[in-house]
Amino acid sequence: QKRDGNEPEFLQAVEEVLESLEPVMDKHPEYEAAGLMERLVEPERVVSFRVPWVDDNGKTQVNRGYRVQFNSAIGPYKGGLRFHPSVYQGIIKFLGFEQIFKNSLTGLPIGGGKGGSDFDPKGKSDQEVMRFCQSFMTELSKHIGADTDVPAGDIGVGGREIGFMFGQYKRLRNEFTGVLTGKGLTWGGSLARTEATGYGLCYFTNAMLKANGKSFEGKTVVISGSGNVAIYATEKATELGAKVVALSDSNGYIYDKNGIDLAAVKQIKEVERKRIKEYLNVHPEAEYHEGCKGIWTIPCDIALPCATQNELDEESANALIANGCFAVAEGANMPSTPEAVAAMQKAGLLFGPAKAANAGGVATSALEMSQNSMRYSWTFEEVDAKLKNIMEDIFKKADEAAAAYGMAGNYVAGANIAGFKKVADAMMAHGII
Ligand code: NDP
Numbered sequence: 001q002k003r004d005g006n007e008p009e010f011l012q013a014v015e016e017v018l019e020s021l022e023p024v025m026d027k028h029p030e031y032e033a034a035g036l037m038e039r040l041v042e043p044e045r046v047v048s049f050r051v052p053w054v055d056d057n058g059k060t061q062v063n064r065g066y067r068v069q070f071n072s073a074i075g076p077y078k079g080g081l082r083f084h085p086s087v088y089q090g091i092i093k094f095l096g097f098e099q100i101f102k103n104s105l106t107g108l109p110i111g112g113g114k115g116g117s118d119f120d121p122k123g124k125s126d127q128e129v130m131r132f133c134q135s136f137m138t139e140l141s142k143h144i145g146a147d148t149d150v151p152a153g154d155i156g157v158g159g160r161e162i163g164f165m166f167g168q169y170k171r172l173r174n175e176f177t178g179v180l181t182g183k184g185l186t187w188g189g190s191l192a193r194t195e196a197t198g199y200g201l202c203y204f205t206n207a208m209l210k211a212n213g214k215s216f217e218g219k220t221v222v223i224s225g226s227g228n229v230a231i232y233a234t235e236k237a238t239e240l241g242a243k244v245v246a247l248s249d250s251n252g253y254i255y256d257k258n259g260i261d262l263a264a265v266k267q268i269k270e271v272e273r274k275r276i277k278e279y280l281n282v283h284p285e286a287e288y289h290e291g292c293k294g295i296w297t298i299p300c301d302i303a304l305p306c307a308t309q310n311e312l313d314e315e316s317a318n319a320l321i322a323n324g325c326f327a328v329a330e331g332a333n334m335p336s337t338p339e340a341v342a343a344m345q346k347a348g349l350l351f352g353p354a355k356a357a358n359a360g361g362v363a364t365s366a367l368e369m370s371q372n373s374m375r376y377s378w379t380f381e382e383v384d385a386k387l388k389n390i391m392e393d394i395f396k397k398a399d400e401a402a403a404a405y406g407m408a409g410n411y412v413a414g415a416n417i418a419g420f421k422k423v424a425d426a427m428m429a430h431g432i433i
Pocket of ligand 1: 230
């Protein structure tokens, strides 16, 4: 608490995990004797560095870069890079901490890490983004490697940014390795990685619905965000028979009661990189509202928050409950506040926590690493089938762990416990390090 008091998001993530792990700690006194929890909440390494670059007006800009190498007990550090003005050490630490358990849940050999910068790619030219990425990677390259730490994308880091960073790493090291994931298909990327987090979220949600006698078929779905995760969650939910009626960005949200026209959204967000408001130019019959919070007042059966942390608060949760929503699954990382989670669980909603529900992205990144090591490429269908299996397996693990500790249906506790066990066993085997 004292050391990290100025990092509220990190404390929030740690508190939730520690609370769910209490029954596990009671059963395993040897963990306490080995200082396991104290070691688990302290990153193995935090790197923070200067990122100087020159903008299009010839002015020097300076941002701060981070890489938090949180836990390597079960494999090389793995986790995305976030470029957003809100980034500071506490955000990266919360994301890195969550990543440990998420990566463990995938069943694949990957440790937990996260990084990023307070750089804002919005409104920057391609040249500016390239100069920033090259400068960022010039320092980051000293700390990562295909067998050490393999970063990926996150908010503000998509195919363009990964390309510039990969190019710079290759140039600095004179080696072509799978040091980043989310790469382009012609230079080591995996098919289905772009779709993976959104698709995986729907596979997980579908498994959760099925286990409770429900499905996506004919249901109304509200999805926040309109980035990578939101777009592909919309695509898969629609494919599974649901109607997605709303999407948002940090300025506002659209409501199309006829169902979102995803081709129009892809054109606006992926091709033109414009605001979601532009949707009304194509569909004037839809509604646009300023501000993002109101999206949770739209009546729906299923809600999938896919934008950012703490975007769904208690008031929003109560609005969802009042409107008859019966399931919420988190595509973004920690999008629901602790009060919102408590309200939804109390009201009996099915609730899929981020570290289980959005693990499809990192799982597919680990599949990309395997393909790079083998110098081989699986087909889209092969990767998608593996992703689906992994997400169904994650649901099963969370479901079983919750039941084993007398908390059936509490997938928050189940995911924390199931993710923790594997890491704990490995840390115990490695001694006090
Ligand atoms: P993108 O950058 O592609 O999209 C982010 C979306 O969220 C945009 O619509 C953005 O709107 C909105 N957003 C960002 N910050 C805020 C904010 N402060 N308030 C309101 N809206 C905001 O990122 P992703 O889709 O990749 O990531 C979304 C979430 O999913 C994040 O929490 C990320 O950590 C998580 N995630 C992503 C994975 C991946 O594979 N990409 C894997 C697992 C989790 P705007 O354009 O206005 O900023």
